[in-house]
Amino acid sequence: MTGWAAVFLVTAAVVTGAGVRLARAGDEIAERAHLSKLLVGMLLMAAATSLPEIVTDVAAALADAPDLALGDLFGSSMANMAILAVVDLLHRHRVWPAVEVGHARVASVAIALTALAVLGILTPTGLAVGWVGLDTLGVAAAYVAAVAWMRRSPQGRFGRDELLPVPTGWTRPARGELRPAVVRFAVAAGAILVAAPALAVSGQRIAGLTGLGQTFVGAVLLAVTTSLPELVASVAAARIGSHDLAVGNLFGSNAFNMLALVIVDAAYLEGPVLAAADPSQAVAGTGAVLLMALALAAIVHGVETRVRRLEPDAVLLLLGYVGALFAVWSVRP
Template sequence: MIYIIFLLAAAVVVLAAIKLNKFGDIISQKSVLSGAAVGTFLIAGATSLPELTTSLTAVYIDNPDIAVGNMIGSNVFNLLILAVVDMIYRKRRLFQRVGYREHVPSAIVGLLFMLIIITALLIPGSIEWFGVGIEMFVMVGVYIVVVKFLSNEGEESAADIEVPVKDYSLRQAVIRFVLLALVVFGAGSVLSIAGDQLAQVSGMDSSFVGSFLIAASTSLPELVTVLAAFKVANYGMAIGSILGSNMFNMQLLVVTDFLYRDRAILEAAGSSHIFMALLVVFMTVMIIYLLLRPRISSSWRYAAPSFVISVVYVVVSFMLF
């Protein structure tokens, strides 16, 4: 029965995420926000709701490894999604169709967040304020600055892309976007709880559960968002939703640390998360390279970095688990 519940919840998350992306695209067409801004903030926040639910559940059951592993593992899966989609649709030259100025700052901030996490995991005896690690306050400060900076930047607006959509007003699109975000939250809650129960039945350890099983499940909305953005040729939203989700996930980890009252959550989590965090660092550096490198004519040469990302993920996953 738990398997059926898990699959049904996953299906609802996927369907809701498809519609979520549609209305996000309409908002980007009918507002001053660019596709990158919509992807980085609106859709990234909504599709990260399952991760929030998982973190709250992990705090409730007193399992910090699931909370931390889910956030870091979700970032890994998000970047893997971008690499695999780029490799499959290599002829579209995803990273050559967007302005690097819109996305490199988000990637660099995601990289910085992960380096902060690694430092906190490596150094014993984290400095705490009100039971929360000082690194969390640093990440919140950086995120606020980045949100202000990126919201003032813009690439070619999605409104310039001719996409056949039903004639929704901006208000109607916003209302539907919010309602669908709530559906994602509810279905993500069921998905996370079912995934946790599946893990208990199978006897897998918490690090594996958080970093792979639950992380993969909660990354389904990001996968659908990227594919839907590809369908309407909104490449800025595809990349922005992934990089934005990775930044937003770290803010959800901050929320988790505030709710986990025993001690700083990174102090309570196992050191095995460092290896997954290092994998995120490597993958993010490769994404930055893809955004900055000169144009390449050969589709296979173009897709080589994405192929490397995918291979390294498989090798590291096999070595760790």
């Protein structure tokens, strides 16, 4: 037990540090290429900070631990909403009132994709293309369709800023300007590729030795660890006033987590991964949907409601996160 815990802590530190550096390098690449902040937050930053989840969960699927992988994805989506509440509390409720209401679309897409994944767990059909389930392929197709829908929607503006994450003022950067950032991005990605499999295996062993169960370990230990890059990136973005970047990163990461389901399914060679999931995974997925709905309501509300220096919306979101973790604990296999 002590040995596996040490492996978990060391590999978690490597994955976390590399994930943070990966996100920073990706942000720098976007800056040097003159891309919009919305594009960085919703797509590039979301993909970069979600890489620890993807690599870790693919490794878990290859190690025949599908519940560990799914628990991490759903748990990461819950943790991202807790991070959103923390960011708002740290910046004294200046984040939610400042962000574009158009983020509601991204949040709605993330909620819908997560709900589809939960339905796949509760009503498994077993239908597959090869060994990859039609349900995860459907979720991936829905993600692509949602991105296309947002790009083509005639309602391109909701208030102050553009909703759609499109490049603005793009000019080809000099090769020397991008090379250092690309190298740092590649090195960080390599570190994650090396450390993530050991992180997944150690998490699986801890689940077995402690009796906590793969769902709970994935939704708490792995999810919190692999969500640290989102925390660091979002806090840093809010600190410099890029509130849309911070919020877009978190909701975008939740949508990207559901896209990652098809990658995990492809790595799980025993058949459709959602059909193999323990029903308790539906509790974690439902918790993620609930927390995103609360965060969406707070953003749409968008006004200051301080009560004795506390933000009720953020506090409610944190309490909801604790309640969701307790629910996962209660039904752990």
